[in-house]
């Protein structure tokens with residue numbers, strides 16, 4: 175199939191990335207920002223392994239679930255996926271995707287925690303820039319194009335304002351580091367101040383959850399499950415200890431590659447390096463600690479050898495928090511000695527296809 179060729183489409187369903195799936199013609203085509211039942215014309219942008227990726231060009235049949243997006247950049251920006259439909263429809267789609275992805279696991283009934291707001295929530299937003307072409311904005315992974323988004327609505331008001339200021343009179347060109355013509359900037363709001371961080375992996379002291387109020391709801395879910403009994407806890411991919419700081423634990427060990435906190439219950443270690451399990455296990459023995467509760471919150475890549483960690487450490491209960499349900503399911507399917515006792519979908523990233531999953535496990 176030639177690229178940039180117009181093709182007809184008819185959307186049958188949405189996939190887990192929020193894209194419409196069309197089975198019309200020679201191959202399956204994925205078309206963002208469409209809805210089931212919609213028909214029209216799309217332009218093919220790329221092809222891979224017998225499937226095509228296209229952008230919508232025009233609609234001849236429009237879904238009754240379609241609404242006018244609140245964001246002026248929605249049609250061209252790759253970052254939000256659902257602003258062309260209602261929040262109810264977005265959440266229902268996410269729940270359907272969750273159930274579909276987790277269908278091989280014997281999950282109890284899933285609890286859905288809706289977002290408290292659909293826009294104006296991110297305390298940090300990352301933009302890509304290229305001084306040679308004088309562009310800053312969201313990077314479209316399909317085309318590698320930088321998309322201008324001066325009126326972006328996803329950030330908290332302070333972040334949105336800072337984004338507008340960057341665009342005003344091309345202010346960002348004066349601020350971007352001269353020795354790095356292409357890169358990224360993180361605009362973040364923390365402790366009542368908005369700051370810019372150019373080309374570093376983490377702004378201001380390590381990872382922080384992007385949506386404050388949803389983070390508080392995640393704490394609540396974990397606290398309810400943890401209970402008031404003073405259990406000992408191992409917090410893997412702990413960041414600043416966000417998930418365990420307020421739990422009534424008896425003892426704790428937090429492990430993360432990024433060692434922001436210097437307290438004695440924080441240990442800096444790459445959990446993806448060979449020998450990481452041995453290192454953590456040796457440290458636990460040295461501290462005379464055998465954690466009854468394991469809480470883990472890895473990056474999108476998950477923890478492929480979770481089963482080995484559970485076999486070695488033998489916690490009675492586990493809470494696995496994940497921003498990528500695909501790797502979460504992959505890791506849990508290998509675990510046979512634990513059964514799921516709870517499943518929560520927290521809508522941490524409204525307007526996008528992303529969500530946070532929380533699965534509780536108990537040793538059989």
Ligand SMILES: C[S@@+](CC[C@H](N)C(=O)[O-])C[C@H]1O[C@@H](n2cnc3c(N)ncnc32)[C@H](O)[C@@H]1O
Pocket residue numbers: 380381382383411412413414415416417429430431432443444445446447471472473497
């Ligand atoms: C999704 S964040 C969760 C952080 C924390 N639980 C929280 O709620 O704020 C994932 C964490 O994994 C850490 N991380 C990334 N790669 C790692 C590695 N190779 N070894 C250990 N930690 C890693 C990051 O520094 C980050 O703090």
